Amino acid sequence: KNEVEQSPQNLTAQEGEFITINCSYSVGISALHWLQQHPGGGIVSLFMLSSGKKKHGRLIATINIQEKHSSLHITASHPRDSAVYICAVPNYGGSQGNLIFGKGTKLSVKP
Amino acid sequence: KAGVTQTPRYLIKTRGQQVTLSCSPISGHRSVSWYQQTPGQGLQFLFEYFSETQRNKGNFPGRFSGRQFSNSRSEMNVSTLELGDSALYLCASSLGQHTGELFFGEGSRLTVL
Numbered sequence A: 001k002n003e004v005e006q007s008p009q010n011l012t013a014q015e016g017e018f019i020t021i022n023c024s025y026s027v028g029i030s031a032l033h034w035l036q037q038h039p040g041g042g043i044v045s046l047f048m049l050s051s052g053k054k055k056h057g058r059l060i061a062t063i064n065i066q067e068k069h070s071s072l073h074i075t076a077s078h079p080r081d082s083a084v085y086i087c088a089v090p091n092y093g094g095s096q097g098n099l100i101f102g103k104g105t106k107l108s109v110k111p
Numbered sequence B: 001k002a003g004v005t006q007t008p009r010y011l012i013k014t015r016g017q018q019v020t021l022s023c024s025p026i027s028g029h030r031s032v033s034w035y036q037q038t039p040g041q042g043l044q045f046l047f048e049y050f051s052e053t054q055r056n057k058g059n060f061p062g063r064f065s066g067r068q069f070s071n072s073r074s075e076m077n078v079s080t081l082e083l084g085d086s087a088l089y090l091c092a093s094s095l096g097q098h099t100g101e102l103f104f105g106e107g108s109r110l111t112v113l
Helices: none
Strands: A002-009 A012-015 A017-027 A032-037 A045-048 A052-056 A061-066 A069-074 A083-090 A099-101 A103-111 B005-007 B009-015 B019-024 B029-036 B043-050 B053-057 B063-066 B074-078 B086-092 B109-112
Touching: A002 A083, A012 A017, A012 B005, A017 A032, A017 A083, A017 A103, A017 B086, A032 A069, A032 B109, A045 A052, A045 A061, A045 A069, A045 B086, A052 B074, A069 A083, A099 B043, B019 B086, B029 B053, B043 B074, B074 B086
Parallel strands: A012 A103, B009 B109
Antiparallel strands: A002 A017, A017 A069, A032 A045, A032 A083, A052 A061, A061 A069, A083 A099, A083 A103, B005 B019, B019 B074, B029 B043, B029 B086, B043 B053, B063 B074, B086 B109
């Protein structure tokens, strides 16, 4: 059974700062998800990645399969980036299906 | 292209009642998964359906059940509601089983009194 650790739990940044959120897991996987949840509940999938690095606009996600670690970076942060960021991995390793989630990182970006 | 639609968005029930929640996936998506989110436990996986078959199940009691129809729409049912079942229930769809990005609905917020 996989275990997921996210850090930090809470993060406050000034607009324009570079943000890093970390996710570590214990059992080897084939893919990891990064999710964003705004107040009110709606969840948006930011990335699904299995190796290397992906970039969407100001968001960059990296994964190191050997180290069982992934990072989510936000460049030039903006108040609209304020949200909870959650990583998720398959609970029993391998492929998607039964996902287990990190506790989330609550990001607040001040203008 | 319409997103994932969950109904109802909000509902209030009393202990002992049952509830049925519905999820319509994005057109063409064949996999639907369900999640429970509470302040204490965070997000937890309930079950995953693909081609009308339950493919994975999380660690929830038998009071939680679901099904998927031939048009990929899915329902989940919770019987004999308990106070602790108060939560945001989210569903997500993806193209295939174990593949692809997840697309989430807005959720159904259940309050049990």
